[in-house]
Amino acid sequence: MKIEKIHHVAYRCKDAKETVDFYQRVLNMDLIGAVAEDHVPSxxxxxxxxxxxxxxxxxxxLAFFELPTLPEMGRDPNTPKWVQHIAFQVPGHEDLMEAKARAEAEGLEVVGVTNHGIFESIYFFDPNGHRLELATWTANQEELDKLRAVGPAMLEEWSRTKQPPRHAEWLHAKEFGKS
Known part of the structure; x- marks a missing residue:
């Protein structure tokens, strides 16, 4: 068995209509369906x-559940807000800048453009408190191959030491003009 792709990712929302309106307006996503039930099928x-x-x-x-009979949504207080997020890919830098302008026009606080060495991105929150990232690739194939090659060794070192391995420090050296 081999996974083909993610079928959907589901999150909770405070208000389904407000959430759909936000994603349509800010990220130009279309509503492709809705299901409402009195009982959980599974x-x-x-x-x-x-x-x-x-x-x-x-x-x-991308899917959302509105659950009106349950207590208000919360967050894991032990996980920083920047950790859990949904990242969407856009074609290029111009698209990223257009998305940033669109989000700021909605009154959203946008972090970035952040250079990650192999891609650049912006961040903001949806009306439910979910952190969103829009990203575009900047890496060439050689850089992506190099990153893939060092991945297993980095994971092994991290597993032993819980200290950041330096196998891919060239990513951030590039960001700071040290390459």
Whole structure:
């Protein structure tokens, strides 16, 4: 068995309509469907919900559940806000700048453009508190191959030491003009 792709990723939202409106307006995603039930199909638990599906491009689907009978959404207080996020790819730098301008026009606080050495990105939050990243590749194939080649050794070293391995420090050296 081999995974073909992610079918969909689902998150919780505070308000399904507000969430769909936001993703349509800010990220130009189309609503491709909605399902509402009184019982959870997999567990048969009684729990009314609205489940919406958005087109995230190239067959990728972003979904949300609104759960009106449950306590308000929360976050894991032990995980920094920057860790859990949804990253979307855009074609190029111009698209990233257009998205940044669009988000800022909505009154959103945008972090970046951040140079990650092999891609650049911006960050902002949706109305539910989910951190979003828009990214575009800047790496060439040689850089991507080099990063893939050092991945296993980096993981092994991290597993032993819990200290950042330096196998790919060239990524950030490039960012700071040290390459």
């Amino acid at each position: 567990t048969k638990e009684p729990d009314p919900y609205m489940h919406v599906f958005l087109d995230a491009g190239n067959g990728n689907i």
